[in-house]
Amino acid sequence: MTTLMIQGTTSDAGKSTVVAGLCRVLKRRGLSVAPFKPQNMALNSAVTSDGGEIGRSTALQAQAAGVLPHSDMNPVLLKPETDRGAQVILRGKVYGHMDALDYHAFKRTAQESVMAAWQALEQRYDVIIAEGAGSPAEINLRKGDIANMGFAEAADCPVLLVGDIDRGGVFAQLVGTLALLSDSEQARTKGFIINRFRGDIALLEPGLEWLEARTQKPVLGTLPYLQGLLLDAEDSIGTVQAEKESQTLKVIVPALPRISNHTDFDPLRLHPQVSLSFIGPDQPIPCADVIVLPGSKSTASDLAWLKRQGWDAAMTRHLRYGGKVLGICGGFQMLGEWVDDPDGLEGTPGKVAGLGLLPLTTRMVAGKQLRNVSGMLVGEEAKVKGYEIHNGVSKGSALDNPLFDLGTHLDGAISEDGQVMGTYLHGLFDHPDACQALLTKLGLAKAGSVDYNAHREQALERLADTLEAHLDIDAILALVKS
Structure with missing residues (x-):
C-alpha cells in the first residue's frame, strides 16, 4: 500500500471533505487508514491522543478513519497571530513564533519533521490519505514547498486534483493549475475530481470529455453539492444551520x-x-x-x-x-x-x-x-x-x-x-x-x-455514501495499491 495525496485548485475547493470521505470509504473496506496534512494554517485545532495539537479538520478525518488523532497526522501547524506572523507547532508542540519570511527560511527544518511524521505513519497504517494546502500552483511559494507538490515529490506519491465547480471556471482551474506544474508534478497528477456540482450531469459531460482529451488525464468523479452538510471546518466560519423553530x-x-x-x-x-x-x-x-x-x-x-x-x-x-x-x-x-x-x-x-x-x-x-x-x-x-x-x-x-x-x-x-x-x-x-x-x-x-458526535458520524456516513456513488473508487484503490 502507499500514500495518495488530494490537492486542490484553490483554498476551500473541498480537499478536507474529500479526504474525510475517502478515509471512511477505505475504513469500510477493511483497510487501516490515516489522514495526513503536512502543513496547515488554521486556528481551529484539536488535542491528540499523544498530548499534541493538530488542525481540527485532520482530527475529523481521523474520526472518519476510525483511529485516534495523533500529532504525526499534521506535523506542521501554523496558527496566525498577526497578518505577518504565526505560532509554529511541530509534531504537536509549540516550536516558536515566526514572521512569514523567517518561516520561509525555516522550511527545510520543517520538512524534516514532515517526512519523519509521514514515515512513522507508514509503519502503522496500510494507506495514508494526504491533503494539500491552498493550491500547488502558488508560484511565489513553490521554492521549499512542503505543503503540496514538495511533499508529493519527496514521498513519491500519486496526486488527485480537486476543483470546485460551484465557484465557476472549473475547467480553467484544473487546466491552469496543471499547466503551472513541473513535468514530474504533472506526471504524478493521476486525475481530477470535480466538487460541488448542481444540475443535470448530462450538461457537464461534453466539458468532461474535453478536459480528458486536453490533459490526457481521467476525471475520476463529479461530486454533487451536499446541501446541509455540517462538519468541522478547517478554518472558515461555517454558516450552514439546521432548520429552526419559530421561538429560538x-x-x-x-x-x-x-x-x-x-x-x-x-x-x-x-x-x-x-x-x-x-x-x-x-x-x-x-x-x-x-x-x-x-x-x-x-x-x-x-x-x-x-x-x-x-x-x-x-x-x-x-x-x-x-x-x-x-x-x-x-x-x-x-x-x-x-x-x-x-x-x-x-x-x-x-x-x-x-x-x-x-x-x-x-x-x-x-x-x-x-x-x-x-x-x-x-x-x-x-x-x-x-x-x-x-x-x-x-x-x-x-x-x-x-x-x-x-x-x-x-x-x-x-x-x-x-x-x-x-x-x-x-x-x-x-x-x-x-x-x-x-x-x-x-x-x-x-x-x-x-448529540453532535452522533451527527458527525451520520454526516461522515452520508459523505462516504456520496463518494461511493460518484467516484471511481476502484481506480482510486488501484492508485493506492500501485
Missing part, C-alpha cells in the same frame, strides 16, 4: 480577528431551538438573549478590537436587561479584570484591562495547556467532554464558583447572579447532556439536546 434562543458571537476553535458553536448551528449569528467588524450589534465570546489566538489584541467595536458597552447594556454572557477560553480571559502577557507570548508584551465582568485576572505563561478532559457540569447531572488548548493561568475569587468539575481540576466560573459564565473548555456543547443543561442555564426554556 438568540445567540450572537463576535467574529474576532483571531477567532479560534469556532467549531465550538457547530452544535448550536445544528440545534433547532438556537438561532446563532456571527457578528463581523463594523456590523451593528443586534439584541440577543446570549452573547458568547469565543476563543482567541491573540487575546489582548482581540480584546482591544472588541472595545473599538463597542462590544463592552453593548454587553453592559445586555446584562442590564437580563441577558447572559458566556466566555470560552480567550473569551473567558477577556471577562476578567486584567490580561497580563509580560513575555509577549501572544503579541506585544504588556498588561491590558479586561471587561471586568468576573473577578479574576489572567497571566500568560510559557507552556500551553493541552489536554482532553471529561467531567460534569457543577450542580447538574450533566456529563461534559471536551479539550483545553490555552496559554495563561487565571486566578481570582470568581473561580470559587466553578462551572465544571473535570475530576482532576475545577474549571471556569459563574457569577453570583448567574448572568456571566466562563470556561477554558472547548467542545462544551458537543455532549448532549451538557448541551441541554448549558442552554437551560443560558435561558432556553424546555431546552432539547443535540
Whole structure:
C-alpha cells in the first residue's frame, strides 16, 4: 500500500471533505487508514491522543478513519497571530513564533519533521490519505514547498486534483493549475475530481470529455453539492444551520480577528431551538438573549478590537436587561479584570484591562495547556467532554464558583447572579447532556439536546455514501495499491 495525496485548485475547493470521505470509504473496506496534512494554517485545532495539537479538520478525518488523532497526522501547524506572523507547532508542540519570511527560511527544518511524521505513519497504517494546502500552483511559494507538490515529490506519491465547480471556471482551474506544474508534478497528477456540482450531469459531460482529451488525464468523479452538510471546518466560519423553530434562543458571537476553535458553536448551528449569528467588524450589534465570546489566538489584541467595536458597552447594556454572557477560553480571559502577557507570548508584551465582568485576572505563561478532559457540569447531572488548548493561568475569587468539575481540576466560573459564565473548555456543547443543561442555564426554556458526535458520524456516513456513488473508487484503490 502507499500514500495518495488530494490537492486542490484553490483554498476551500473541498480537499478536507474529500479526504474525510475517502478515509471512511477505505475504513469500510477493511483497510487501516490515516489522514495526513503536512502543513496547515488554521486556528481551529484539536488535542491528540499523544498530548499534541493538530488542525481540527485532520482530527475529523481521523474520526472518519476510525483511529485516534495523533500529532504525526499534521506535523506542521501554523496558527496566525498577526497578518505577518504565526505560532509554529511541530509534531504537536509549540516550536516558536515566526514572521512569514523567517518561516520561509525555516522550511527545510520543517520538512524534516514532515517526512519523519509521514514515515512513522507508514509503519502503522496500510494507506495514508494526504491533503494539500491552498493550491500547488502558488508560484511565489513553490521554492521549499512542503505543503503540496514538495511533499508529493519527496514521498513519491500519486496526486488527485480537486476543483470546485460551484465557484465557476472549473475547467480553467484544473487546466491552469496543471499547466503551472513541473513535468514530474504533472506526471504524478493521476486525475481530477470535480466538487460541488448542481444540475443535470448530462450538461457537464461534453466539458468532461474535453478536459480528458486536453490533459490526457481521467476525471475520476463529479461530486454533487451536499446541501446541509455540517462538519468541522478547517478554518472558515461555517454558516450552514439546521432548520429552526419559530421561538429560538438568540445567540450572537463576535467574529474576532483571531477567532479560534469556532467549531465550538457547530452544535448550536445544528440545534433547532438556537438561532446563532456571527457578528463581523463594523456590523451593528443586534439584541440577543446570549452573547458568547469565543476563543482567541491573540487575546489582548482581540480584546482591544472588541472595545473599538463597542462590544463592552453593548454587553453592559445586555446584562442590564437580563441577558447572559458566556466566555470560552480567550473569551473567558477577556471577562476578567486584567490580561497580563509580560513575555509577549501572544503579541506585544504588556498588561491590558479586561471587561471586568468576573473577578479574576489572567497571566500568560510559557507552556500551553493541552489536554482532553471529561467531567460534569457543577450542580447538574450533566456529563461534559471536551479539550483545553490555552496559554495563561487565571486566578481570582470568581473561580470559587466553578462551572465544571473535570475530576482532576475545577474549571471556569459563574457569577453570583448567574448572568456571566466562563470556561477554558472547548467542545462544551458537543455532549448532549451538557448541551441541554448549558442552554437551560443560558435561558432556553424546555431546552432539547443535540448529540453532535452522533451527527458527525451520520454526516461522515452520508459523505462516504456520496463518494461511493460518484467516484471511481476502484481506480482510486488501484492508485493506492500501485
